[in-house]
Amino acid sequence: MTTAPPPEFVKRPTPVRKANRAIDERFGTQAGLRRNLNKVFPDHWSFMIGEIALYSFIVLLLTGIYLTLFFDPSNTEVIYNGSYVPLKGVEMSRAYASTLDISFDTRAGLVFRQIHHWAALVFVGSIVVHLLRVFFTGAYRKPREVNWLIGVGLLVLGILEGFAGYSLPDDLLSGTGLRIAASIAQSIPIIGTWASFMLFNGEFPGANFLPRLYVIHILLVPGILLALIGAHMGILWHQKHTDFPGPGKTEHNVVGHRVFPIFAVKSGGFFMMVFAMLALLGGLAQINPIWMFGPYDPSKVSSASQPDWYIGFLDGSTRLMPPWEFRGLGHTVPAVFWPTAVLPGILFTLLALYPFLEARFTGDTKSHNLLQRPRDTPVRTALGAMSISFYLVLWISGGNDVIAKTFSISLNAMTWAGRIGLIIVPPIAYAVTKKLCIGLQEKDAEIAHHGIETGIIRQLPSGEFVEDHRPKPELVPDHPHVPTDRYALPSANGHDDGHGKGLARRAGKAVSGFFVEEKEPGTPGHDTPAGSEKH
Amino acid sequence: MSDQTDPGEPGPAGAGGGDQPAGSASERMDYLGYQGEPADKADQDSMSSIFKRAKHPVDTSGAPAGGSGVSAGGPDVAAGTSDGPEALGTPPHQTDSSRIPETTAMRPAGGHGGGVTPRPPRAEDVDRRAERRAERLIAFWFMISVVGTVGFVITNFVGDKHKQYYTPCLGSALGMAVGGLGIGMILWAKRLMPHEQAVQERHEFTSSKEEIATTEAELTAGFADTGLARLPLLRRTLLGAGTVLGGLVVVPLLNLTNAKPGKKLDHTSWVKGARLVTEDGRFIKLGDVSIGGIETVFPALPVTGADGTVSYEPRTDVQTKADSTTLLIRLPPGIDRPRKGREDWSIDGHVAYSKICSHAGCPVSLYEQQTHHLLCPCHQSVFDVLDGCRAIFGPASRSLPQLAIAADANGFLYARNGDYDEPVGAAFWERS
Ligand code: HEM
Ligand code: FES
Numbered sequence: 023m024t025t026a027p028p029p030e031f032v033k034r035p036t037p038v039r040k041a042n043r044a045i046d047e048r049f050g051t052q053a054g055l056r057r058n059l060n061k062v063f064p065d066h067w068s069f070m071i072g073e074i075a076l077y078s079f080i081v082l083l084l085t086g087i088y089l090t091l092f093f094d095p096s097n098t099e100v101i102y103n104g105s106y107v108p109l110k111g112v113e114m115s116r117a118y119a120s121t122l123d124i125s126f127d128t129r130a131g132l133v134f135r136q137i138h139h140w141a142a143l144v145f146v147g148s149i150v151v152h153l154l155r156v157f158f159t160g161a162y163r164k165p166r167e168v169n170w171l172i173g174v175g176l177l178v179l180g181i182l183e184g185f186a187g188y189s190l191p192d193d194l195l196s197g198t199g200l201r202i203a204a205s206i207a208q209s210i211p212i213i214g215t216w217a218s219f220m221l222f223n224g225e226f227p228g229a230n231f232l233p234r235l236y237v238i239h240i241l242l243v244p245g246i247l248l249a250l251i252g253a254h255m256g257i258l259w260h261q262k263h264t265d266f267p268g269p270g271k272t273e274h275n276v277v278g279h280r281v282f283p284i285f286a287v288k289s290g291g292f293f294m295m296v297f298a299m300l301a302l303l304g305g306l307a308q309i310n311p312i313w314m315f316g317p318y319d320p321s322k323v324s325s326a327s328q329p330d331w332y333i334g335f336l337d338g339s340t341r342l343m344p345p346w347e348f349r350g351l352g353h354t355v356p357a358v359f360w361p362t363a364v365l366p367g368i369l370f371t372l373l374a375l376y377p378f379l380e381a382r383f384t385g386d387t388k389s390h391n392l393l394q395r396p397r398d399t400p401v402r403t404a405l406g407a408m409s410i411s412f413y414l415v416l417w418i419s420g421g422n423d424v425i426a427k428t429f430s431i432s433l434n435a436m437t438w439a440g441r442i443g444l445i446i447v448p449p450i451a452y453a454v455t456k457k458l459c460i461g462l463q464e465k466d467a468e469i470a471h472h473g474i475e476t477g478i479i480r481q482l483p484s485g486e487f488v489e490d491h492r493p494k495p496e497l498v499p500d501h502p503h504v505p506t507d508r509y510a511l512p513s514a515n516g517h518d519d520g521h522g523k524g525l526a527r528r529a530g531k532a533v534s535g536f537f538v539e540e541k542e543p544g545t546p547g548h549d550t551p552a553g554s555e556k557h
Numbered sequence: 558m559s560d561q562t563d564p565g566e567p568g569p570a571g572a573g574g575g576d577q578p579a580g581s582a583s584e585r586m587d588y589l590g591y592q593g594e595p596a597d598k599a600d601q602d603s604m605s606s607i608f609k610r611a612k613h614p615v616d617t618s619g620a621p622a623g624g625s626g627v628s629a630g631g632p633d634v635a636a637g638t639s640d641g642p643e644a645l646g647t648p649p650h651q652t653d654s655s656r657i658p659e660t661t662a663m664r665p666a667g668g669h670g671g672g673v674t675p676r677p678p679r680a681e682d683v684d685r686r687a688e689r690r691a692e693r694l695i696a697f698w699f700m701i702s703v704v705g706t707v708g709f710v711i712t713n714f715v716g717d718k719h720k721q722y723y724t725p726c727l728g729s730a731l732g733m734a735v736g737g738l739g740i741g742m743i744l745w746a747k748r749l750m751p752h753e754q755a756v757q758e759r760h761e762f763t764s765s766k767e768e769i770a771t772t773e774a775e776l777t778a779g780f781a782d783t784g785l786a787r788l789p790l791l792r793r794t795l796l797g798a799g800t801v802l803g804g805l806v807v808v809p810l811l812n813l814t815n816a817k818p819g820k821k822l823d824h825t826s827w828v829k830g831a832r833l834v835t836e837d838g839r840f841i842k843l844g845d846v847s848i849g850g851i852e853t854v855f856p857a858l859p860v861t862g863a864d865g866t867v868s869y870e871p872r873t874d875v876q877t878k879a880d881s882t883t884l885l886i887r888l889p890p891g892i893d894r895p896r897k898g899r900e901d902w903s904i905d906g907h908v909a910y911s912k913i914c915s916h917a918g919c920p921v922s923l924y925e926q927q928t929h930h931l932l933c934p935c936h937q938s939v940f941d942v943l944d945g946c947r948a949i950f951g952p953a954s955r956s957l958p959q960l961a962i963a964a965d966a967n968g969f970l971y972a973r974n975g976d977y978d979e980p981v982g983a984a985f986w987e988r989s
Pocket of ligand 1: 083135185240
């Protein structure tokens with residue numbers, strides 16, 4: 023458990039050590055390598071949600087590359103002659119035909135297509151859940167606002183990328199979605215018509231639009247996503263992960279596993295698990311069976327067809343929108359403009375600005391590394407619940423025709439329920455959540471003051487009955503805590519961690535905050551006064 | 558949103574123990590406590606005290622007043638609860654059992670490790686055979702992965718891609734291949750790697766004042782060296798050139814389309830005299846559609862041949878369909894309420910309206926015969942056919958445009974006035 027003095031330099035290096043030294047001679051890697059391999063990551067199940075997003079993105083890259091090898095993003099019309107009998111002889115675009123070929127005539131084509139689609143759903147889903155985790159625990163507070171902004175960007179781009187993806191196969195569903203997208207672009211005041219024409223290269227359905235969409239889907243947006251994910255991880259790495267309060271954890275330390283080996287092996291294993299789950303879904307659960315929809319035809323539509331889930335809230339807002347169209351002065355601002363361009367614009371802007379708004383209203387300008395429990399911040403938690411309920415009303419309304427049909431409710435009733443619900447549900451969610459949080463806080467305070475009920479009732483000499491309370495036990499860490507660095511280098515080493523604080527001193531500080539070990543003569547770490555740190 | 562109590566400080570404000578000096582002795586206790594011995598003991602203590610208490614109700618008459626009676630329970634009790642009322646001699650609230658010796662005695666001196674049992678060491682840590690067992694289990698999962706990989710390869714090459722089993726087998730095999738490795742790796746980290754948590758210090762990101770001042774001075778000096786502050790002409794032309802160059806992005810943007818919008822959105826492919834033709838090339842005649850019936854039709858453009866005869870060329874390509882798709886509905890006689898000026902736009906109960914929804918352009922495809930309502934499946938706008946396809950529910954706010962039709966001598970329906978007299982489909986800024 024102690025930080026040992028520096029080990030001997032091995033005179034006869036093994037091939038691995040040789041390689042390490044060869045690299046070091048060229049790049050001087052040792053201090054940085056050690057620092058990064060010894061980086062500590064805290065352990066909590068909720069921190070794995072972001073990892074799911076990361077891993078499903080990797081799966082998207084892998085399966086997407088496979089699809090590019092067989093997919094032909096061309097609008098050229100061909101007569102289908104593949105092995106899917108019901109569509110034989112039907113005229114369709116090469117894009118749709120090649121998607122059919124991927125599904126029926128390519129080895130492992132369908133399984134990778136379906137994994138790709140499932141991974142897209144999981145990708146956006148895990149981003150949203152990850153965002154909620156970050157929100158409700160206050161992880162976005164200073165100094166982590168930039169990563170919050172990047173995260174919002176990733177969410178928006180992920181939704182765009184998914185939409186571009188499922189618009190590629192040029193089936194009836196994707197064409198219908200694109201038509202609505204064109205109408206939305208067209209609805210923007212002043213520049214709308216131009217925007218739509220520039221996007222589609224002419225009036226919808228445009229001229230050779232699919233190659234353009236393809237570049238957006240496999241190069242432009244994934245490129246930006248990759249860069250943003252890189253920045254997201256880089257900032258996380260640099261700033262270190264937040265953690266929940268717990269035994270031995272302070273604002274000034276991180277308690278968890280070192281990157282090498284435990285965190286790396288665990289994360290690698292978790293990546294494999296996410297991949298395996300997506301592989302099973304892709305193999306066993308059918309998704310986006312484009313052969314059942316048929317090729318795109320602007321005069322046809324499949325009723326009760328639903329977009330991918332992450333588009334649902336926009337579908338819902340569009341459905342609930344009253345027919346308010348501004349007409350006058352020779353111009354029109356169409357009704358679609360408000361629920362599909364203005365509303366998401368406002369929602370995502372508010373989302374992005376939230377950390378700054380909160381800091382402004384609470385006056386909290388301090389940096390934070392420890393997370394908060396939702397109940398401890400009732401207003402924030404209530405705002406979060408309010409937003410979720412707003413989103414859910416929109417999302418459910420996106421499928422209101424399906425619900426109306428399933429439960430034999432009139433569609434008009436569903437629409438009105440959505441319109442009214444959108445106004446009254448969020449405030450209720452706010453009030454209820456806030457009450458709940460305060461109630462939980464009071465309960466906590468009571469336990470802290472009176473202790474935990476034991477269920478033992480005693481009669482006092484006065485005849486009164488009282489229940490025994492047991493003081494709340496203090497939590498102890500369930501793993502032994504050790505310093506980050508196994509070996510201590512003398513501070514004078516020059517090649518230290520670059521923060522002006524010796525490795526040994528950091529070890530000493532890490533140790534002194536929590537436990538004390540046998541003082542070993544000659545271990546410099548323990549001769550450093552822990553209080554001499556500059557803050 | 559205030560700062561939390563720092564949980565790293567030993568002994569937060571629990572009853573008792575709070576004032577235990579945060580000395581090294583107690584901390585060492587805590588650390589050792591993990592190893593098992595003192596904590597186990599503490600736990601036994603607490604167990605026994607519950608039973609003791611259950612069997613022998615406590616005489617609380619000794620409990621009030623922070624006197625000697627309390628300290629019988631343990632040295633830390635009285636000291637830990639030195640709030641005002643007690644000093645005044647008021648008895649504490651009787652259910653507040655932290656003042657009762659028996660209860661408080663459950664907490665071991667020092668206030669650490671009480672009540673919560675730290676995880677005992679894993680079997681793998683102390684038993685070589687358990688370690689071997691874990692190793693074998695992990696190896697088993699790694700082998701499962703190999704089986705999955707082999708299964709994937711075999712299914713891929715030997716399997717018949719046209720059979721039902723093909724995709725499920727591939728997916729399951731791949732799931733096994735990566736999942737086996739995944740489960741194995743997680744077990745490996747959990748069961749065989751040391752159970753310990755490293756503590757790493759965080760450092761502040763704010764630099765020291767000297768650091769900041771120096772950097773700022775460097776930047777200021779560097780900026781002065783550029784001369785931008787001194788030489789206004791240099792500054793202005795540089796800014797100007799940058800702005801002009803930035804404006805250049807407009808060029809590639811405009812190059813994105815060769816087709817300027819112009820009036821394109823105002824027109825469809827319908828022309829005067831174009832016949833109504835179905836998807837499969839049938840020209841619609843009076844009587845083809847029964848009363849209450851509905852038909853999706855497209856324009857068949859009149860082409861005058863060299864010999865002067867007129868033929869009709871059906872246009873059912875995607876481009877035409879996108880704006881010219883039209884619904885032909887035959888209403889029972891006498892119920893249509895045509896708009897002013899449109900009285901002769903229909904013939905014998907046949908009315909024609911654009912199928913492109915005036916909301917966002919979906920094909921309006923559901924027709925309810927009883928109510929004569931058209932429903933758009935995209936956002937459920939409802940149009941009343943009898944009332945000039947007025948939008949009566951949902952987000953659409955404009956009626957579906959009507960196409961004036963008539964029948965020629967042979968009974969073929971054709972576009973009487975040419976194109977729609979307003980843009981079809983979704984609205985846009987230039988639409989008045
Ligand atoms: C965040 C990343 C991505 C998301 C959310 C995403 C989403 C989607 C979706 C939903 C589809 C429709 C699949 C279907 O037909 O069921 C799709 C298709 C496709 N994606 Fe992606 N994708 C992503 C990244 C990529 C990348 C990086 C590539 C290639 C390098 C790629 C290549 C393709 C191709 C070629 C298709 C069309 C093939 C087909 O539909 O069968 N995707 N994508
Ligand atoms: S497109 Fe018809 S209701 Fe929206």
